[in-house]
Amino acid sequence: MDTIFQFSRRGSASEVEEGQALAPKFDADGLVTCVATDATSGELLMVAHMNAEALARTIESGEAWYFSRSRQKLWRKGESSGHSQRVTEMRIDCDQDAVWIKVEQAGPGACHTGRRSCFYRAVPLGKAPDPSLRLELHEAKAFDPQAVYGGKKD
């Protein structure tokens, strides 16, 4: 796919916040933050990043594309696992440095560890963080990540 895309130039804070022009604020690494929630349940599935091309492809195709910071690579969610994400709605925040996508998640889960959501552990509140603070597991695996991903990510 040869995506040709051009976002609007960023104007004043007021223009960015109150205007109708899509003028994303990519950070020093060329990325915006993307939050993906389940379109049906509303649950937070994952937080990832998009560069300009990933954002453009997602808008154009309605499928979630991301940019991996660890692998420095554009990727389509599900390209290894089959667990793709169809985007039903995209929102952008006030200063246009974060996008929110509501997705129909294919397969049993979004997380490469085998869970539905990447946020399967809770941090206990009310005490000072120290090495004895233990996370609480809130969600069991929904699939075998080795069988699905075979050591890859997607």
Added chain:
Amino acid sequence: MDTIFQFSRRGSASEVEEGQALAPKFDADGLVTCVATDATSGELLMVAHMNAEALARTIESGEAWYFSRSRQKLWRKGESSGHSQRVTEMRIDCDQDAVWIKVEQAGPGACHTGRRSCFYRAVPLGKAPDPSLRLELHEAKAFDPQAVYGGKKD
């Protein structure tokens, strides 16, 4: 408040993903991403960042603290506006570089522009991004930001 805090050291990928130790992965700027959703409605309110101190204060106090990248400053949500956030639950993701807080949002909204949520505009899907692509306003102002913030943020 003199918060003394010490997170666990990061071990192997498996330890970070499957273990119970809280070992956040702060980025080159010392930050993790924080997603705040409304504890009642589940709506995404805002995406912001926390440094180690903001994260520790949030865990300890149960009130949302953030680190402003633009102002390079620790801040308690609501310190200017009164629109603080009481955290009812905190989750952390698989590789521990993003946290999710469910919050009881004080006041009419979380966004400094006067909306309930920062994500008040939608990006139309299905066409290549170009400067003619126009955002769609999905949420009107819930309060007068000038009256509440007086030109500050919080």
